[in-house]
Amino acid sequence: MMIIIRLSFPQLSKSSNGMFRNLNFWGNKKVITLMYHQIGQSTFDPWGLAVSPINFEAHLKVLHNHFTVITSDSLANSIGQSFPKNAVCISFDDGYSDNFSIAKGMLEKFKLPATFFISSYYIEHQIPFxxxxxxxxxxxxxxxxxxxxxxxxxxxxxxxxxxxxxxxxxxxxxxxxxxxxxxxxxxxxxxxxxxxxxxxCNKLPMSTNDLIELSKSPLFTIGAHTMTHPALSNHHINYQENEIVSNIHWIEAHTGKSVTAFSYPYGDFNDDSLTIVKNNDLKLAFTTKGKSIKYNDDPYQLGRFQVQNWTGEQFEQQLRLWFKKY
Incomplete structure (x- = not known):
């Protein structure tokens, strides 16, 4: 009996120097996704959500000068293939007013894209989280x-x-x-x-008009983050579905654009949550687990790193450490 063994190798591409390579297989390509919440000063901040405007601008200078910042859509299209060198995604959770009043202008100054994950109930009713x-x-x-x-x-x-x-x-x-x-x-x-x-309470969400204006910029993507920010795994699938789908529909109705990305509130989800996001034409879903994104990761369980109120130097050191170790 003759046994034929077929070996499957990753698809190879030819580099500029004539050597065959496949960065997914031989390299250490990855994407680091950054998670911000508030840009401002906060006296009481037990979760470390606030980054000062001075430090945020310093972070953007580091990203502009030393890294490749990509959109969440670019990330979605690159999963299963290859990523640019030193690729970073910028994300914001919740939809705080300072995302519009402060972060928007700074991101535009450096021409850096970002995704804003919005909990729409608070924006619609203009009440604090x-x-x-x-x-x-x-x-x-x-x-x-x-x-x-x-x-x-x-x-x-x-x-x-x-x-x-x-x-x-x-x-x-x-x-x-x-x-x-x-x-x-x-x-x-x-x-x-x-x-x-x-x-x-002086910590408020952006307004609906702010959100609409934000969505008009080609730099910015508006993602879903549920209506009221529940810890999804604690709730029945019907409650989860209403929170997620109603949030998607509200954002799409106000921005006129399809929602393709989602982030789990608190990073909390279960199998029901995964089923819902997969069934609603979402390309990506992000957790709060501190890990880099590899080319073969599950697109519905992507990691992110929460950014602290670091100086530019501290931020660059931490970002390079994440690329090296995670």
Whole structure:
């Protein structure tokens, strides 16, 4: 009996010096996707979401001078093939007002593309994201100037520095798995009990008009991020589907453009979430897991790295470390 063994090799391409190569097979090609949230200063920032405008501009200078920034659509088209050298994607989650008022202009200055993942309920109703409103309720009349410095360097999951911040973290953990109507009820109760002025929250989403203007730029992509930002895996598939699909339809109705990318709130998802995003013509879905993107990665479970409030030098060092180790 003659046994024929067929070996499958990756497709080779010819380089400029005549040597055959395949970067996917022989090289170490990858994409690093950056995750931003807020561009501004924040006294209370347990999740490390805020990057100062000065530092953000320094990050963009580094990216402009030393890296290749690509769009999420370019990334989608490159998965399964090859990536440009030192390729980076820029993303923003939630849809904070400073994404429009500050980040937009800086990105345009350096001609760098970015994807903005939008939780549309807060934009439509012009109300704070629930975790920011909770902060406003818990800390009302407690964030006095003499106390602010104790929060400046504190980041979760380190122990809260005082009883007020401890209460905030406990309430946040209690509310995170709930549906938005339940979250809304709890915040209203806390507001009444504290007799607080929860209308004073200064962390707000962009407006619908801001979003429409943002979407007009060829540099920017608008992605989906659910309606109310639920932790998806805690909910029935029907609830998840309504959150995801309604969000997609709202964005498309207001921008006139198809939504092709999604990011999971909190990076939280399950098999039902994956089924929904695959069935709704989305090309990519991003988690919050800190890992680079390889050419053969699942396009619906892509990693991202959260960017901290680093100087330009610190940012470049961290970015090169991510390319080297992840």
């Amino acid at each position: 629930w975790w920011d409103e909770l902060e406003s309720v818990i800390f009302d009349n407690n964030l006095m100037s003499a106390d602010m410095k104790i929060y400046q360097n504190w980041r979760w999951p380190a122990n809260p520095p005082d009883a007020v911040s401890d209460k905030y973290i406990n309430e946040w953990a209690r509310l995170k798995p709930l549906a938005y109507p339940e979250i809304r009820d709890r915040i209203d109760i806390l507001s009444q009990n504290n007799q607080s002025n929860n209308g004073s």
